[in-house]
Structures are given as C-alpha cells and as structure tokens.
Amino acid sequence: MNLTATNRRAQITSILGTVACWAMAVLVVGVCVFIIGYLMQQGASSISWKFLSTDPSGSIAEGGGGGVRVPLVGSALLIILSMLVAVPLAVASAVYLAEYMDEGRSLTRIVRVGLEVLAGVPSVVFGMFGLAVFTLPALAFVSAAGADNHSDAYGRSFLVAGIVMGIHVLPFIIKVAEEAIRNVPRSYRSGAAALGMTKWRAIRKIVLPAAGPGIATGIILGMGLVAGDTAIVWLTLGGTMTMAADAWWAPSNALTVLRGSGSTLTTFIYYNSPAGEGNSIGLAFGAAVLLIGLLLVLNIITGVIARYQARAGRAA
Amino acid sequence: MADSAVMNETSSFDSGFLTQLSRHMDVQRETANARPIISSDNLGVHYGRKQALEGVSLEIPIHRITAFIGPSGCGKSTALRCFNRMNDEISSFKMTGTITLDGQDIYGRGVNLTALRRNVGMVFQQPNPFPMSIYDNIALAVREQKGRVPRAELDSVVEHSLVQAGLWEEVKNSLKDSAFSLSGGQQQRLCIARALAVTPAVLMLDEPCASLDPISTAKIEELLLELSADYTIVIVTHNLAQAHRISDQVAFFLMGKLVETGETRTVFEAPRFGETANYIQGRFG
Numbered sequence: 001m002n003l004t005a006t007n008r009r010a011q012i013t014s015i016l017g018t019v020a021c022w023a024m025a026v027l028v029v030g031v032c033v034f035i036i037g038y039l040m041q042q043g044a045s046s047i048s049w050k051f052l053s054t055d056p057s058g059s060i061a062e063g064g065g066g067g068v069r070v071p072l073v074g075s076a077l078l079i080i081l082s083m084l085v086a087v088p089l090a091v092a093s094a095v096y097l098a099e100y101m102d103e104g105r106s107l108t109r110i111v112r113v114g115l116e117v118l119a120g121v122p123s124v125v126f127g128m129f130g131l132a133v134f135t136l137p138a139l140a141f142v143s144a145a146g147a148d149n150h151s152d153a154y155g156r157s158f159l160v161a162g163i164v165m166g167i168h169v170l171p172f173i174i175k176v177a178e179e180a181i182r183n184v185p186r187s188y189r190s191g192a193a194a195l196g197m198t199k200w201r202a203i204r205k206i207v208l209p210a211a212g213p214g215i216a217t218g219i220i221l222g223m224g225l226v227a228g229d230t231a232i233v234w235l236t237l238g239g240t241m242t243m244a245a246d247a248w249w250a251p252s253n254a255l256t257v258l259r260g261s262g263s264t265l266t267t268f269i270y271y272n273s274p275a276g277e278g279n280s281i282g283l284a285f286g287a288a289v290l291l292i293g294l295l296l297v298l299n300i301i302t303g304v305i306a307r308y309q310a311r312a313g314r315a316a
Numbered sequence: 317m318a319d320s321a322v323m324n325e326t327s328s329f330d331s332g333f334l335t336q337l338s339r340h341m342d343v344q345r346e347t348a349n350a351r352p353i354i355s356s357d358n359l360g361v362h363y364g365r366k367q368a369l370e371g372v373s374l375e376i377p378i379h380r381i382t383a384f385i386g387p388s389g390c391g392k393s394t395a396l397r398c399f400n401r402m403n404d405e406i407s408s409f410k411m412t413g414t415i416t417l418d419g420q421d422i423y424g425r426g427v428n429l430t431a432l433r434r435n436v437g438m439v440f441q442q443p444n445p446f447p448m449s450i451y452d453n454i455a456l457a458v459r460e461q462k463g464r465v466p467r468a469e470l471d472s473v474v475e476h477s478l479v480q481a482g483l484w485e486e487v488k489n490s491l492k493d494s495a496f497s498l499s500g501g502q503q504q505r506l507c508i509a510r511a512l513a514v515t516p517a518v519l520m521l522d523e524p525c526a527s528l529d530p531i532s533t534a535k536i537e538e539l540l541l542e543l544s545a546d547y548t549i550v551i552v553t554h555n556l557a558q559a560h561r562i563s564d565q566v567a568f569f570l571m572g573k574l575v576e577t578g579e580t581r582t583v584f585e586a587p588r589f590g591e592t593a594n595y596i597q598g599r600f601g
Contacts, residue, residue, distance in 0.1 A: 187444035191507070194402065194440070195457050195514060196433035205456060210447050 039288050046286025056241040056268065056283075068287050070243055071268035074158070075227055075294075077257075078237070078264055081162025082226045086170050087219055091208075093170075094177035094215070099203055119171035127235030130164035131155050134236070143259055157259045161237040168232060169222040176221065180214025181207060213309040217302045224298045227291065230266040239267045239276075265291045344580045347565045350377035353518060353548050354399055354436075356415045361394055364408040368394045372413070372574045374567050376518070381540060381549040383559035383580070386569035387601050392552045395569065396520050399550070400436040401429060418517070434461060437511035441523040443503035445495035445510075450487050453495050453506060454478070457513045473513060481509035482539045501532025505539065518548045525558065537562050556596060560584055568592050 054067030101108050134142055135155035143157035184207050192202035208215075244260020245253035263271070265287050270276045272284040352375035361369040369391045376382050384392035394403065401422060403409045415422050422432055446453050454474045459465060465473075474491070478484040483505040487498070495506055504524055511519060521540075525533040540549055541562055553559050559566055560580060567577040568591075576583060576592045587593045594600055 185444075187440065187442060188446055190402070190440060191444040191446065191510075193405065194400065194433060194438035195460065195510070196430040197460050198430065201460060205460070206446055 036292060039285060039292060043282070043285030043287075043289035046282050047289060051286055052290075056263075068265070068268060068283070068290065070241055071263045071265050071287065072290065073243075073248070074237070074262045075264040075266075075291075077158055077262075078161055078165060078233065079223050079226050081158060081258075082165035082169065083219065083223065085163055085166025086173055086222060089166075090170055090173035090177055090218075090222075091215060093174045094181055095203060095208070097174070098178045098181040099199065099207070115171050115174060118167075119175070121168075122231070123168055123229050124231035124235070126164055126168045127232040130160055130232065130236040134160045134163075141259075154261075156236055156238045156261050158237065158262060159258050161233055164236050165226050165229065165232050168229070169225045172225060173218045173222045176218025177211070177215045180211040180218065183214065184210045213305045217305055220298050220302050220305075224295050227264075227294055227298075228266065230270060233264050233267050234270065237262060237264065237267065239263050239271050241268075241271070265294075345380060345564045347377045347380055347579055350380050352376060353378040354415065354417050354550075356395075356398070356413065358413040359395065359398060359415060360412040361391070361398065361403070362408075362410040363406065367572060369398075369572050372569075374574060374577050376548060376550055377565060378548050379544060379546070380564040381544050381551065381562055382565045382567065383563035384550070384552045384567050384569060385554070385556060385559050385595075386575075387595065388554065389571075390569040391572045392567075392569045393522055395574075396438075396522055396550060396552050399518070399520060400433050400438055402438065404429070434514045435516050436518045436520060437514065437516035439504070439507050439511055439519070439521040439524050441526050443500060443507050443527075445498075445503050445506050448495065449492045450478075450495050450498070450506060451491040454510050454513045457510050461514045477509040477513040478506075480512050480543065481505045482535065482542075483509055499532070501528050501535060504528060504532070504536060508536075508539065512543075512547075516547070518550065519543065520550045520552075522552045523554060524551065525553075525555070533558070554601075556598075568595065570595070 051067045052072065053069055055070045056067065097111070101111070133139065140154075142159045142163070143154045188206050188210065189202055192206055193199075197205070238261040240261045241263055243257050243262050245256045247253055248257045269284045269287045269291070272280045272287070274281065354376040355374070357373050359369055359372040360367070372391075372395055384396060386392050397403045398411065398415060399417070399422070403411070411423065417432070417436065420427070446456065448456070451474055454477050455470055458470060458473050475484060475488075478487060483502060486502065487493075487506075490497075495503060498506060508519070508521075508524075525536055528536070537558065540551065543549060544564075551559075551563065563580045565577065566580050566583050568575045568583065568587075570591055576587060576589050578588075583592060584596055587596060
C-alpha cells in the first residue's frame with residue numbers, strides 16, 4: 001500500500017484549471033471596474049449641485065449647457081409610472097401562475113410560451129408598437145393632441161412611455177415574483193389549510209407577505225431596467241429637454257406634464273453625445289455617472305433586502 | 317391465530333430509559349364507554365390507479381387518545397388526512413365509503429371545509445409555524461375564525477392556547493419574537509397551541525415527535541395526555557413505545573388494510589392476529 005504516490009499530471013491539470021477560472025473572473029471584474037472607473041473619471045467633473053438642479057438649456061448654438069434636472073425628474077417619473085402599470089399586473093399574474101394554474105393543461109403552456117416571447121421582444125420593437133397604438137386618434141387623451149395637420153394623436157408622452165415601459169418589464173417582474181411565491185414552503189400552506197383558511201386567505205395573509213422580499217427585489221430590478229432603457233423612451237417620449245409645463249412641479253400642471261413630452265437620463269445622454277444633436281460630451285458623461293450611481297443604489301437595496309431576509313430566518 | 321406461547325412473551329413492552337421520563341405507563345383508559353365521535357365505514361382511498369386504503373371501518377372514541385400504528389406506507393397517514401379532508405388537495409384522490417363526524421357525513425353535500433377543519437385540527441410531522449411572531453401565529457388563527465377581535469380578548473385567547481400547549485411559561489416574555497427563534501420542540505408546541513386556538517373537538521397529529529429529541533417528545537406526550545381530558549386525540553406514530561405509553565386505543569394498519577383495533581393493552585399483550593403480533597414484536601417494521 002503506497003500512500004504517498006503522486007500523479008503529477010493530475011496535479012498540474014488541476015492547478016491550471018483553477019488558475020484559468022480565476023483569471024477569467026478577474027478579467028470580467030476588471031472590465032466592469034474599468035468601465036465604471038472611466039465613466040467616473042470622465043463625468044465626475046460635471047457633477048455638481050448646479051448640474052443636478054438646473055434644467056438643460058435647449059439651445060444647440062450654446063453647445064447645450066445647463067444641467068440635468070429635467071431628465072433626472074423625467075427618469076424618476078418614468079420609473080413611477082411604469083411601476084404603477086407593471087406591479088399590480090405582475091403580482092396578480094405571478095399569484096395566478098404559482099397558485100392557481102394547473103401545470104398539466106395546454107392553456108398553461110400557451111401562457112408560458114407567451115410570456116417567454118414577450119420577454120424576448122426587443123425594446124425598440126416595443127417602442128414602435130407603442131407609437132403605432134398610441135397615435136390612434138381614439139387614444140389621443142394619453143398624449144397631446146395631434147400636430148397641426150395630422151389627425152393622429154401625437155403618440156408621445158410620459159403616459160405612453162410609462163405604459164409601454166411597464167409592459168416591457170412585465171415578464172421579468174412576473175418571473176421573479178413567481179419564483180418568490182413558489183419558494184414559500186408548502187408547509188405554510190398546509191398549516192393554513194388545516195386551520196380552515198381558504199386558499200385565497202392563505203395567499204393574502206401568509207404566502208404573499210412571506211414572498212414580499214423576493215417580490216420587492218423583482219420590482220427594484222425592474223426599476224433598474226426602466227432607468228436604463230433608451231429605445232422605448234426615445235420613441236415614445238421624444239427627446240425634448242423641457243417639460244410640457246414650465247412649473248412642472250405644480251399639481252395643477254400634472255396632467256399637462258404627463259401628457260407631454262420630455263426626456264430621461266438615457267435620452268439626455270444620447271442627445272448630448274456625438275451621435276445625438278449636442279456636442280457636450282461632458283454633460284453626457286455626467287449623466288452617465290448619475291445613471292450608474294442610480295443603478296448601483298438600486299442593487300445595494302436588493303442586497304439589503306436579501307440580508308434582511310436571511311436574518312429573519314425565512315427558511316422554515 | 318397467534319400461538320398462545322408467543323403471546324406470553326409479549327406481555328409487557330420495554331421502553332427503556334424513557335420510563336423515567338414518563339409517569340404514565342399504566343394510564344390507559346377503557347374505551348368501551350366512550351361514544352365514537354368519528355367513525356369510518358368501509359373507507360377506501362385511491363390515488364389514481366394506486367389503492368392506498370381498503371375497507372377501513374373504525375371508530376374514534378371521544379376524549380381518548382387513539383393511535384394509528386403500522387409500518388411505513390401502510391396508509392395510516394392517508395386515513396388520518398381523510399378525517400379533515402386534507403386529501404382533497406391531491407387531484408388524483410378518490411374516496412369510497414363514509415366518514416362521519418358527530419353523526420354527520422363529512423363528505424356530504426353542503427359540508428363547509430372551513431367548518432370541518434375548525435372542528436378537526438391537525439399538527440404535522442415537521443413543525444410548521446408561520447413566518448411571524450409567536451403571538452401572531454396564534455392571533456392569525458383566531459382572527460381568521462372570528463374576524464375582528466378586541467385586543468384584550470385576543471391576548472387572552474393567545475395566552476390560554478399557549479398555557480394549554482404547555483408553552484406559556486417559556487414564551488410569555490417574548491411573544492413578539494419570531495416563531496423561528498424557538499427550538500423544534502417548542503415550535504411543535506406552538507403549532508399545537510395554534511391548532512387549539514380555534515377550539516376543535518378533535519386534534520389529529522401526524523407523527524408529531526418524529527423530528528424531536530426524547531425530552532421534547534416526552535413533554536409533548538405529557539401534554540397530549542393532559543389534553544385528552546378535553547379533546548379527542550388521534551395520533552399517527554411509527555413509534556410503538558409511544559403508542560403504548562400514551563394511547564387508549566390503537567389501530568394497526570398494514571398495506572392499506574386495517575388489521576386490528578382495540579384497547580391498547582389488549583392489542584399489545586394479546587393481539588388477535590399474527591401480523592399484529594409480528595409487528596409489535598419487531599419482526600418487521
């Protein structure tokens with residue numbers, strides 16, 4: 001019995017494999033750090049309170065100066081609107097899929113395939129769809145009335161963008177929410193049933209609250225998707241650097257603003273980049289830094305939720 | 317029929333060191349004078365093509381502890397779950413025969429599942445407290461039954477349930493703590509308290525001590541003995557010693573059939589059937 005025999009070849013292969021994996025991971029992280037670092041370096045100088053609180057100056061002649069307040073508010077507004085559309089639909093669908101749908105039926109397969117297809121539709125196609133639908137005269141109330149010699153509705157507004165964006169992120173939130181609901185242990189449902197609770201009461205009082213952190217994570221990640229999308233915003237919101245009403249914060253102007261055009265951080269970046277109309281690439285980088293910062297904050301929040309969930313000992 | 321010589325060998329069951337923990341070795345009560353609260357008549361169960369139970373006819377006497385015993389897969393849990401219609405949740409479940417609770421057919425037309433399950437409570441093998449505080453676990457059960465309840469009344473029902481489950485002294489100062497902060501045995505007693513909070517007539521337990529240590533098991537056994545004064549207890553157990561320790565009546569299941577029922581002492585000391593004797597002596601399990 002030789003306990004000290006070694007297999008050099010196996011040892012070398014093992015070490016090479018480990019190093020290769022490690023190197024790939026370092027490469028990926030390195031690329032991410034480089035991108036964020038470069039953006040920070042280019043855009044950090046633009047960030048100031050003035051930048052955040054002044055509106056963009058619309059004049060191209062001035063080389064597009066000013067700040068980023070309108071796009072910043074636009075992004076926030078778009079996130080709120082799209083979540084108002086998406087969250088109730090997503091949670092209700094997720095509950096249905098996880099609790100009521102019978103996996104064996106053919107209707108189930110149709111629904112699942114439909115969701116997969118919806119998830120795969122490119123955002124620019126969604127934007128085209130939104131434009132096509134909301135330029136119908138019947139839907140003129142959602143956006144400003146048609147331009148002078150067009151009978152179509154304008155088809156672009158915060159409301160339109162909010163609705164289209166909400167539908168775009170719907171499959172993603174449904175998937176995360178359904179997963180969260182399915183992860184709630186069966187034993188809770190058995191316990192509830194044994195107490196005489198109906199299925200709906202058990203869902204309302206026990207299952208949904210237990211799935212809450214998971215669903216919240218899905219919503220926050222959905223917000224990230226909304227914040228980062230450009231195609232839908234560009235097509236269904238336009239790229240105007242001002243709100244439809246000057247005093248956009250006044251509640252009486254709410255409907256005008258919502259039915260009007262505007263911009264978000266993403267369209268602001270596009271607008272000010274060499275590909276867009278402006279030449280102020282510094283402003284574009286500044287807005288990019290803001291956007292990355294927003295996404296990082298959202299991801300940190302999901303991390304906090306995950307740690308809270310683990311600490312509360314959700315697992316039975 | 318069993319050989320009488322074999323019968324003499326099985327006259328008493330040795331439960332080893334746990335004898336010290338249990339003071340109730342000879343506490344079995346007669347069951348002849350206790351009227352049946354649940355009875356089944358020729359109960360048969362199929363899951364799709366597979367037959368799980370056949371021709372099960374038995375009676376559960378009121379205010380006694382009845383134990384269902386038998387090897388794994390014999391159908392004792394299936395039978396238990398018929399009594400509160402938990403098997404209804406399984407789509408391939410089909411049932412024949414009748415089961416009556418207090419004289420009423422529980423599978424009859426117009427029977428409300430919620431009402432049935434509030435009269436026949438259930439505790440499961442793995443403790444399954446809800447992901448909320450100790451207080452809320454019980455409060456939820458009460459509110460679901462009674463709707464809006466004044467805080468004082470809710471407090472009193474929660475306390476009473478925890479006292480009945482023998483858990484009050486241990487948790488009275490930490491009612492707002494998460495139910496998961498309790499040990500396994502405490503969680504199981506919480507589940508018992510929760511089941512009792514809706515004041516059922518019958519409490520069914522499906523191998524409640526299977527995942528617990530001997531000391532927690534002994535506490536729960538003592539608890540069940542106390543509760544049987546006010547409730548009817550049906551317990552499924554694969555632990556023969558436990559059945560012998562606490563039950564007044566046993567029902568021995570084997571491969572989907574009910575082989576024998578009777579007073580515990582009689583079945584353990586002088587079973588009518590060879591299979592029963594073999595099982596009790598540990599010749600198979």
